[in-house]
């Protein structure tokens with residue numbers, strides 16, 4: 285049997301729906317999702333294998349302008365861009381409810397000029413708008429994209445190869461659409477030996493995914509600004525007598541944030557812990573005992589060593 289295997293980078297602005305798309309393609313929850321932008325902090329590899337083909341999907345932090353934001357945001361952007369060097373296919377996601385933006389133009393210009401492989405535009409969240417508005421949204425994105433594409437082509441700087449309908453309309457909430465886009469993605473993979481086993485789901489250790497599940501609850505339960513200053517570190521992870529014992533520390537940037545995370549008489553931390561435990565039990569398919577602690581590490585989002593220690597974020601050397 286001739287095998288196929290390739291990397292698929294999921295890129296787009298924060299909140300475009302990349303993690304939800306990854307989970308839908310894999311048919312299981314791997315990447316964390318919230319309605320706040322920049323939930324994804326690191327690249328996450330999801331492995332999808334079917335018949336002779338393996339697609340290695342890389343979910344990335346949403347690409348965003350980082351002026352005035354902590355060092356962490358610059359590293360997040362670099363991590364997102366770094367996946368281009370490995371990718372055989374880039375899926376660039378645009379939320380159809382938000383439409384095309386100047387930032388999409390900026391990021392896509394870079395991709396069209398630098399990326400020497402296949403590009404597919406996906407217009408996401410089509411279930412959120414009326415049918416007649418979906419077509420309008422598609423045309424708006426298409427027209428703006430074509431202007432950009434033709435301009436770059438005319439200047440002789442085009443490197444990328446477009447595939448499929450541009451943009452392809454999808455909703456991660458509609459399994460039948462995900463099935464057909466998944467088949468399309470698999471069909472675009474180059475010939476090559478599989479890099480992961482048939483049953484592998486990710487390259488990330490179980491501890492990483494569990495820390496992300498706890499962080500997801502923090503993102504969901506706290507207000508607008510605070511979650512960006514928070515990391516989760518797993519201190520203990522052991523299976524004993526059919527129970528998984530997990531002890532984790534929630535890292536915050538300042539004393540005042542510690543109080544917010546803990547809440548009145550511990551109520552917020554208790555609620556985060558309860559929801560996270562339910563989610564962890566579903567993910568691990570085991571009973572979970574979860575303990576959470578909160579620690580202050582001033583300035584961690586600005587410090588490259590602490591970014592690596594608490595968020596497993598390292599600055600890639602070969603990114604722009």
Ligand SMILES: Nc1nc2c(ncn2[C@@H]2O[C@H](COP(=O)(O)OP(=O)(O)OP(=O)(O)O)[C@@H](O)[C@H]2O)c(=O)[nH]1
Pocket residue numbers: 296297298299300301302303304305316317318319320321322323324325344345346347408409410411412454455456457
């Ligand atoms: N109705 C609907 N909601 C969606 C769809 N895709 C994503 N969402 C929602 O959009 C929000 C953002 O989705 P994410 O998957 O976290 O977006 P992301 O691009 O990974 O975001 P970042 O982590 O900021 O990069 C969440 O509330 C999702 O539930 C979709 O196809 N339909």
